Amino acid sequence: MTITTISSREFNQHASDAKKAANQGPVFITDRGRPAHVLMSIDDYRKLSGGRMTLLDALAQTAAPDVDFEPPRVMGLLRPADLS
Numbered sequence: 001m002t003i004t005t006i007s008s009r010e011f012n013q014h015a016s017d018a019k020k021a022a023n024q025g026p027v028f029i030t031d032r033g034r035p036a037h038v039l040m041s042i043d044d045y046r047k048l049s050g051g052r053m054t055l056l057d058a059l060a061q062t063a064a065p066d067v068d069f070e071p072p073r074v075m076g077l078l079r080p081a082d083l084s
Helices: 008-013 017-022 042-047 055-060
Strands: 004-009 026-030 034-039
Touching: 004 008, 004 017, 008 017, 008 026, 017 026, 017 034
Parallel strands: 004 026
Antiparallel strands: 026 034
16 A cells, blocks of 8 residues: 655645545645545545445435335334324
8 A cells, every 4th residue: 555645735736636536545635735535446545444335325315226114114103292
């Protein structure tokens, strides 16, 4: 794994080079000499985050199969509202 550090200016001028470097390891982007952001490949991000899918990711899927969901009826838990 190679760690690359570039300035914000270099990142703005050479974004494609930064993306290529991110395939080899994280790219630290500095702002006034201090680390401000990290660019990494999606595979590295998924490994780091545990590979869990968020609810937003699940809802955003366009190629996901349709799933029929019929929640079971729960009897006795609901009562009509008392408006008196």
